[in-house]
Amino acid sequence: MMQESGTETKSNGSAIQNGSSSGNHLLECGTLREARSNGEAPAVDLGAADLTHVQQQQQQQQALQVARQLLLQQQQQQQQQQQQQQVSGLKSPKRNDKQPALQVPVSVAMMTPQVITPQQMQQILQQQVLSPQQLQVLLQQQQALMLQQQLQEFYKKQQEQLQLQLLQQQHAGKQPKEQQQVATQQLAFQQQLLQMQQLQQQHLLSLQRQGLLTIQPGQPALPLQPLAQGMIPTELQQLWKEVTSAHTAEETTGNSHSSLDLTTTCVSSSAPSKTSLIMNPHASTNGQLSVHTPKRESLSHEEHPHSHPLYGHGVCKWPGCEAVCEDFPSFLKHLNSEHALDDRSTAQCRVQMQVVQQLELQLAKDKERLQAMMTHLHVKSTEPKAAPQPLNLVSSVTLSKSASEASPQSLPHTPTTPTAPLTPVTQGPSVITTTNMHTVGPIRRRYSDKYNVPISSDIAQNQEFYKNAEVRPPFTYASLIRQAILESPEKQLTLNEIYNWFTRMFAYFRRNAATWKNAVRHNLSLHKCFVRVENVKGAVWTVDEVEFQKRRPQKISGNPSLIKNMQSSHAYCTPLNAALQASMAENSIPLYTTASMGNPTLGNLASAIREELNGAMEHTNSNESDSSPGRSPMQAVHPVHVKEEPLDPEEAEGPLSLVTTTANHSPDFDHDRDYEDEPVNEDME
DNA sequence: GTAGATCTAAACATCC
DNA sequence: TGGATGTTTAGATCTA
Numbered sequence: 001m002m003q004e005s006g007t008e009t010k011s012n013g014s015a016i017q018n019g020s021s022s023g024n025h026l027l028e029c030g031t032l033r034e035a036r037s038n039g040e041a042p043a044v045d046l047g048a049a050d051l052t053h054v055q056q057q058q059q060q061q062q063a064l065q066v067a068r069q070l071l072l073q074q075q076q077q078q079q080q081q082q083q084q085q086q087v088s089g090l091k092s093p094k095r096n097d098k099q100p101a102l103q104v105p106v107s108v109a110m111m112t113p114q115v116i117t118p119q120q121m122q123q124i125l126q127q128q129v130l131s132p133q134q135l136q137v138l139l140q141q142q143q144a145l146m147l148q149q150q151l152q153e154f155y156k157k158q159q160e161q162l163q164l165q166l167l168q169q170q171h172a173g174k175q176p177k178e179q180q181q182v183a184t185q186q187l188a189f190q191q192q193l194l195q196m197q198q199l200q201q202q203h204l205l206s207l208q209r210q211g212l213l214t215i216q217p218g219q220p221a222l223p224l225q226p227l228a229q230g231m232i233p234t235e236l237q238q239l240w241k242e243v244t245s246a247h248t249a250e251e252t253t254g255n256s257h258s259s260l261d262l263t264t265t266c267v268s269s270s271a272p273s274k275t276s277l278i279m280n281p282h283a284s285t286n287g288q289l290s291v292h293t294p295k296r297e298s299l300s301h302e303e304h305p306h307s308h309p310l311y312g313h314g315v316c317k318w319p320g321c322e323a324v325c326e327d328f329p330s331f332l333k334h335l336n337s338e339h340a341l342d343d344r345s346t347a348q349c350r351v352q353m354q355v356v357q358q359l360e361l362q363l364a365k366d367k368e369r370l371q372a373m374m375t376h377l378h379v380k381s382t383e384p385k386a387a388p389q390p391l392n393l394v395s396s397v398t399l400s401k402s403a404s405e406a407s408p409q410s411l412p413h414t415p416t417t418p419t420a421p422l423t424p425v426t427q428g429p430s431v432i433t434t435t436n437m438h439t440v441g442p443i444r445r446r447y448s449d450k451y452n453v454p455i456s457s458d459i460a461q462n463q464e465f466y467k468n469a470e471v472r473p474p475f476t477y478a479s480l481i482r483q484a485i486l487e488s489p490e491k492q493l494t495l496n497e498i499y500n501w502f503t504r505m506f507a508y509f510r511r512n513a514a515t516w517k518n519a520v521r522h523n524l525s526l527h528k529c530f531v532r533v534e535n536v537k538g539a540v541w542t543v544d545e546v547e548f549q550k551r552r553p554q555k556i557s558g559n560p561s562l563i564k565n566m567q568s569s570h571a572y573c574t575p576l577n578a579a580l581q582a583s584m585a586e587n588s589i590p591l592y593t594t595a596s597m598g599n600p601t602l603g604n605l606a607s608a609i610r611e612e613l614n615g616a617m618e619h620t621n622s623n624e625s626d627s628s629p630g631r632s633p634m635q636a637v638h639p640v641h642v643k644e645e646p647l648d649p650e651e652a653e654g655p656l657s658l659v660t661t662t663a664n665h666s667p668d669f670d671h672d673r674d675y676e677d678e679p680v681n682e683d684m685e
Numbered sequence: 686g687t688a689g690a691t692c693t694a695a696a697c698a699t700c701c
Numbered sequence: 702t703g704g705a706t707g708t709t710t711a712g713a714t715c716t717a
Contacts, residue, residue, distance in 0.1 A: 476690085476691065476692090477691080477692080478691085494706095495705080495706060495707085496705085496706090514694095515692095515693065515694080516693095518693075518694070518695085519691095519692065519693065519694090521706070521707060521708085522692085522693085522694095522707095522708085522709090523691090523692095524706095524707080524708095525707060525708050525709075526708090526709090532707080538706095539706080539707085
């Protein structure tokens with residue numbers, strides 16, 4: 001359109017195109033990645049984590065004390081019962097019924113405050129102040145506490161049943177044979193109690209081994225034995241079933257590994273029918289927990305002989321294990337020997353289930369929040385697209401202004417343009433909003449051009465995001481092509497390699513290939529900053545940085561107050577960053593807060609603001625001296641490009657020309673950006 | 686309102 | 702001949 005002549009090719013170097021036609025801008029400035037990576041958030045998290053750790057220890061100690069009290073009570077109670085059984089069998093039924101009922105609830109009431117409520121857990125998860133390890137510890141602790149509760153409750157029930165049985169036996173008759181039967185039954189109960197003692201002791205010891213229960217040095221050993229008195233294996237199984245019912249409900253019928261199979265350690269003499277499923281050894285299909293695993297393990301992994309979720313890189317991935325297994329058979333051997341069905345493995349499995357459940361809860365909550373956000377922001381959707389469109393990071397940038405000015409034919413905006421201002425969209429880079437999630441097709445603005453976000457740092461920070469989310473990168477084709485070329489080792493790419501870079505780096509460009517490929521070719525041909533070079537491989541494309549930097553600059557919105565505020569707040573960048581991070585955490589955007597994933601929203605906003613400020617500062621510095629140490633890398637590499645390269649007349653005469661802007665020192669000047677801030681050397685070298 | 690920048694689409698030419 | 706590559710043009714949209 002703007003070209004004067006299309007007859008000249010760029011490769012001959014004599015093409016004189018309209019200067020304005022090559023005016024793609026890349027308003028990139030010095031990166032502040034280092035500053036961004038030096039946020040205070042880790043310190044804050046660390047403090048919170050330490051505090052939480054201390055609280056965990058306190059809670060564990062409290063739980064331990066409560067458990068001791070419970071055990072003492074149970075011991076006393078059991079002794080009384082035994083004495084009663086031995087001395088006289090005639091007791092009032094009322095008294096027998098009331099006794100446990102009076103004791104156990106007190107115990108439970110004492111235990112309850114020690115357990116973190118789901119809401120509190122959710123809050124902890126939301127605040128993201130705990131590391132995964134700390135979360136795991138917390139969950140383990142909660143698991144232990146919940147287990148204690150369940151044990152106590154079940155112990156109460158069992159006591160009631162036991163006493164009821166004894167009463168029935170005593171009231172049944174006083175014939176000698178029956179008395180012998182009663183005595184035999186009592187003996188059987190005693191044996192069961194003994195077994196339960198051992199089982200409970202083993203379980204608590206295993207919990208203690210894992211850190212689920214902590215016993216501080218110097219404290220007397222737990223009176224473990226009385227805890228188990230009065231319980232029978234089937235009841236314990238029922239307890240386990242109850243505890244794990246919430247989890248197993250989500251699982252398929254063939255995946256009943258969460259149930260504790262006690263058949264190998266307990267002799268059940270009175271298993272209720274309802275526990276038959278658990279008692280059935282075939283019900284446990286998970287080889288990891290079953291003692292019958294070897295054959296099943298080998299069978300289940302026949303198709304993938306060396307693929308096992310618990311085995312990788314020669315290491316057992318069982319939580320907390322990390323045992324080195326040279327090969328898969330040795331791993332299986334290790335798995336079956338070290339992680340067979342026992343209390344420890346079961347507890348670890350349940351902890352893992354708890355972790356998964358919490359994560360699922362968190363996911364569900366975040367999904368709900370996202371839905372609410374989308375609902376809130378999508379109120380004025382009057383023209384929903386039939387097919388979902390890829391995300392576009394930039395639509396919201398123009399939303400605030402263009403919403404009121406959008407012409408009727410500006411369809412890309414109208415569907416999502418809210419009449420009432422949403423959260424004020426300030427001068428910031430791409431803010432992923434639900435508006436653009438829903439709609440947007442071709443949206444023009446590219447925040448890199450407007451807000452000077454370095455494309456290299458943005459792509460680096462949000463690499464995973466761009467790769468996985470179908471989000472349109474907020475950069476122009478020219479910027480992206482240039483970035484692709486500069487990322488290459490030889491600073492030159494064939495067209496196909498450019499294509500590959502696009503598809504590799506951005507999920508967005510894995511669709512509508514014809515469109516964007518055409519645009520790439522179009523940009524390569526249109527902009528004279530892209531130079532086609534013939535070599536042995538064929539034609540490759542390179543970047544002429546001189547031409548690229550010569551492109552006509554744009555200025556950000558000439559809002560003096562904004563610029564002034566930005567400058568005046570320069571000293572508060574760190575608190576701002578902290579606030580932004582807090583805001584991100586508050587808004588549950590944890591996955592992209594780190595450099596590994598990057599945050600395409602607030603993180604870039606912060607970086608954009610900082611870079612704006614730094615750009616202004618460096619801008620001033622560069623005016624003072626070209627050899628100033630504060631010069632940006634771009635200046636160091638291409639000092640001549642901006643300062644000495646003659647500008648096209650129409651560029652020079654414009655109010656945005658570099659000559660004009662470099663004379664500005666006032667904070668109220670039109671915030672024109674020369675391109676000295678662009679970290680070209682970072683990109684190129 | 687206008688110029689410039691950008692994007693999309695398309696036509697056309699050339700080369701392999 | 703078809704696809705890839707490269708060039709050019711046109712129109713639409715958005716911003717300054």
